[in-house]
Amino acid sequence: MRLISINVSLPLPVTVGAQSYDTAIYKMPVAGAFISRLNVEGDRQADPSVHGGPDKAVYAYSFDHYPHWEVFLGQSLQPGAFGENLTIAGLDEREVCIGDAFEVGGALVQITQPRQPCFKLANKHGRPDVLKEMRRTDFSGAYFRVLREGQVSAGDAFELAARHPGGVTVAYACQVNYFQKDGADGLRRLLAVPELSEAWRGRLSERLTMDYLERGRRQQSARHFS
Numbered sequence: 001m002r003l004i005s006i007n008v009s010l011p012l013p014v015t016v017g018a019q020s021y022d023t024a025i026y027k028m029p030v031a032g033a034f035i036s037r038l039n040v041e042g043d044r045q046a047d048p049s050v051h052g053g054p055d056k057a058v059y060a061y062s063f064d065h066y067p068h069w070e071v072f073l074g075q076s077l078q079p080g081a082f083g084e085n086l087t088i089a090g091l092d093e094r095e096v097c098i099g100d101a102f103e104v105g106g107a108l109v110q111i112t113q114p115r116q117p118c119f120k121l122a123n124k125h126g127r128p129d130v131l132k133e134m135r136r137t138d139f140s141g142a143y144f145r146v147l148r149e150g151q152v153s154a155g156d157a158f159e160l161a162a163r164h165p166g167g168v169t170v171a172y173a174c175q176v177n178y179f180q181k182d183g184a185d186g187l188r189r190l191l192a193v194p195e196l197s198e199a200w201r202g203r204l205s206e207r208l209t210m211d212y213l214e215r216g217r218r219q220q221s222a223r224h225f226s
Helices: 063-073 119-125 129-137 170-179 183-191 198-225
Strands: 002-008 012-016 019-023 028-030 032-035 058-062 086-089 101-104 107-114 142-148 150-153 158-162
Touching (some): 002 032, 002 150, 019 119, 058 063, 063 086, 063 129, 107 150, 107 170, 119 129, 170 183, 170 198, 183 198
Antiparallel strands (some): 012 019, 032 150, 058 142, 101 107, 101 158, 107 142
């Protein structure tokens, strides 16, 4: 894998129809940047409640998906089109796993979760169906925590440093999250990965609890009418 582009942006005010908000999704390439524990040099998050922080310091997207999106959107796209900090050739959500660690330049980063796209991506491209298509394809990209800070440059190798033994791919995590793949077993498998982000851990734990309570309610109801 190789780092094609480093992309950064400060939050900007945007108005789309009746919606006005700040966003840093309109990223531009830079030749190099320092990756810290919280973000990429020159980049900031507009809404820290859902973006950024130690578990989502860096967002990476696969350059291999760009041809698909160019056909889908009917336009040519430049790196950073999906609001990613790192555009990486060879990144495959079906192969990389939650907890995998990678070296890039002087930095060491670790996958924590897939990206769960919001309306800002749809607004950027003027296509509400972008979100559905990203879920359908599992072309989510991935968030990373930073295990070792360091300088990175466009063209750097993006090399696997440690494969997580759990083997829970980013694509599988998307399937569990969006389509309830394997039901409660899928939730448990994801939650068994300590490196999973705290945001996903909290939400999936709630879903597992609700699933447990609902199964208990159904069993009690069945016994009542038997």
